[in-house]
Amino acid sequence: MNKTIFISCFNPFIFRNILTSDVLRILKTRIGTKIVIFVPDYKMDFFKEQLNSPNIIIEGIKVWKSSKQDIIFRFLTGSLVDTSTIMVHKKEKLYRDKRYFRFIISWLLIKIFSHIFFIKTFIRSLDSLTVDKKTFLSYILKYNPSLVFSTDVFNDYDIRLLATAQSQKIKTVGMIRSWDNFTTKGVFRIKPNKLIVHNEILKNQAINWNGVSKEDIFVSGIPQYDRYINGKRIDRETFFKKIGLDPKQKLILFSPFGGRFTDTDWQIMEILKNFIKNKEILPSQVLVRCTPNDPVNLGKFLSDENFYIDKPGQGFEGRTTRDQELTDLDMDWLADCLYHSDVIVAGGASIGIDAAIFNKPTILIHFDGFEEKPYWQSVKRFLEYQHPRDIINSGAMLSVKSVEELKQHLNNYLDYPLMDRSARKEMLKNQCWKLDGRSGARIGDFILSLLY
16 A cells, blocks of 8 residues: 655755655655655755655745744743753843843743643644644645654744644654754644654653653664764875865864854964964864854954865755755765864864764863853853753863863873763763664654554
8 A cells, every 4th residue: 555754854954864864765665655855945956856766756835934823832832941051042032132021931931831731731732723734734635645754843844744734633753853952942832643862861851841652752863873884984195185184184173153153263263273383282284164054254264274164065046054955975074074083173062972973072162262252142151051061061072161271172182082982982872872873774664664
């Protein structure tokens, strides 16, 4: 009997995380399975080119601005989990817009109502009843899907897809896209029938904060890391020839915060440049890997022979740089960059998990270059974020709060990169669950088990 699966792909990282992994390979090779993938309409040509297959259909959805419904319920559900990250976000908004009444409502929701499950259930039910179901209803009537796979349960488009599917009694599977989603976004608005999570940490957060039954949760591992385990890396000579640097010297990979978070990334680059110029660290070069979905402020920085600035991702005409897609080639290149680097200096902690798979140490920046910014504009506030806090406390990644600390830890790691190896190994066990190269296949097999 033929079965049709709907898959959402509205966040720029879903193509990388799901559609280039074994998830899609498993699903599309099952005889009698048709797959309909929903993407933003302006990306249709890209997806048709990348995912050319007889049983895959690409449907483009016209993008929309957030509705009042989305804004209201995102505010409510985003205030129904009590985490330090969410409180930081609320205080940042208060600092920017001085909307004290809104902050007080948020604070009451977080500190009082977030601990009452009836409130969460009531708000979810009200959201599900009132959310727009017109966008996807025609596609459901057209294709009659047996299952809807929401790859990012916090995404506004996914929310409409899930709500519409459930109103038509169609089985739904949702997935938590990233390790920080629960601590940064709160409660998801529509509860799917089954939930896929990367690890036991997210499983416990789904149970304790979102009221998901443990029987409805499937732990998979992280599918985008399968290529790190299964892939082959290019040799050092070829890699350094590509970036025009010296393979005999150490390589520092700098991953900036991006313009949404700070305008001082260029100052960290200038500090690294001065370290090398003044011979304050072991002879090194710097590969700057710009964030693919956030423009990096290069400011007054002037590159020299010791720097290579990499700007990965596939852009789309007329769209912002926050909406780029990463292809197979981009992901393999990232793996090569991490593999051939000696130490990673980063704004955000996510790339530190990638780096640890190759046993590379990571230093996190928690100072504002040459400046002293007000706290709520400073990167120092990110030390309050909940999701990387345990990792920093464990020593799996180091936090530096000054130029001198950065220099000290850079020299330590450049001299002995295996330092803190056991802490990184423990972090990988907690965050990745299993690093066996089969996470994507597990997800694909799980979805098929719900169909057949």
